[in-house]
Amino acid sequence: MPQSRPSRVLLVFLDGVGIGPADPARNAFVRAELPSFRHLLGGRVPVADDLDADGRIVTARAVLAAADATLGVEGTPQSGTGQTALLTGRNAAAEYGRHFGPWVPTGLREMLAEHNLLTRAVHGGARAVFANANPVAEQADPRIFRRPAAPPLAAKAAGVQIRGLPELYAGDAIASSITNERWRAHAGPDLPEVTPQEAARRLARIAERAEVTLFAHYDTDYAGHRGALEGAVAALERVDAFLGALVEALTDDTLLVVSSDHGNVEDATGGHTTNPVPVLAAGTGRERMARVRDIAGVAPVIFDLLGI
DSSP states (O other), X not given: OOOOOOSEEEEEEETTOOXXXXXXXXXXXXXXXXXXXXXXXXXXXXXXXXXXXXXXXXXXXXXXXXXXXXXTOSSOOOHHHHHHHHHHSSOHHHHHTSOOOSSOOHHHHHHHHHHSHHHHHHHTTOOEEEOEEOGGGGOOOGGGGSSOOHHHHHHHHHTOOOBOHHHHHTTSSEETTSSSHHHHHHHOTTSOOOOHHHHHHHHHHHHTXXXXXXXXXXXXXXXXXXXXXXXXXXXXXHHHHHHHHHHHHSOTTEEEEEEOSSBOTTOTTOSOBOXXXXXXXXXXTGGGGGGOOBGGGHHHHHHHHHTO
8 A cells, every 4th residue: 555645745954862771860751741742653752762672662643763963974963064964865974074063154055045945945846934033034144144053044945935033923934942031132022922832833734835944943052052951851841742732733734844963962961962853754655764774764754755
C-alpha cells in the first residue's frame, strides 16, 4: 500500500536540543514534566535510553529518529552550519570545511539562499510562510543581516513576508519565544499576553494557508548555554505545552516536523554537545521521517513528500 502524503508541512525548528543519557542530574528531559512528549511517544521522552536499537521511537501517534548533527565533520556542531544543513538538505559543515556559528557564515549564504526549504517551495509553485515575528521587520537597517540566523535569512531569500509587530498584534505571527514576554518589553504592555497553547493555535492557523511553514524557537539553546537545570526544565516545559496544543490544532493533512541543529539543553553542564538531535514527526507522512539519519536528511524527505 502506498504511503500517504501530506498536503502541507510545518517545520518547527528548536535550537540546541539533543538526545542525551537519562541522567537526572544533567538532562532536563528527565526532570521536566512533559505530558505532550509522553503522549506522542508512548510514555517516553527524547533520551538515549528510550530509543530502540535503530535509534528511534515509533508509536501510533508519532515517529522520533535520532539524527546525527556532526555530519561527519570533526568538532562540536554549531548553529550556522547546522541550521543551514537542516534547511537545505546539504552538508553545510563539510562544504564550509568546519562547524561554524552562531550565525550563517558568508561563504554559505548563497547556497542557503538558493537551496533552503522556503526558496525551493516558492520556486516550485508552492506557498511558503515564515511564521516568526522578527525584529528585522521593524528595522530598515540592512546591517541586521550581517550576522543572521538561517531561518530569517532563508525567508528573505525566498521573498516571503517578514512578519513584525503589526502581525504579532493581529495574531498573524508567533514570537520566537512562543509567548510575547520579550516583545512586550519592546512594544509595551498593550501587546497581549499569549500562552503557549494560544501561540500553537495561531501557528496552526497560519500553517493552513501554505504548503510549507517554518517556525524557529531559540530559547532552548539560550537555556542550555546558561547551564542551569532549572532554566532548561522551564524551557522544555514551555515547548511541551506548545507542541501538545499544536498537534491538536493542525489539520489532518498536515505533517508536523520538529528538529534541531545541535545538542545543548539536554546537558546542564552548559554548551553545545555532539549528541544526536531529535527529529519528531506527527501527522500524515510521519513514517517517512523514521529513515532520517542526520540533520541534512530532513529537508529531502520534505521535498519528496510535497513533490518539490
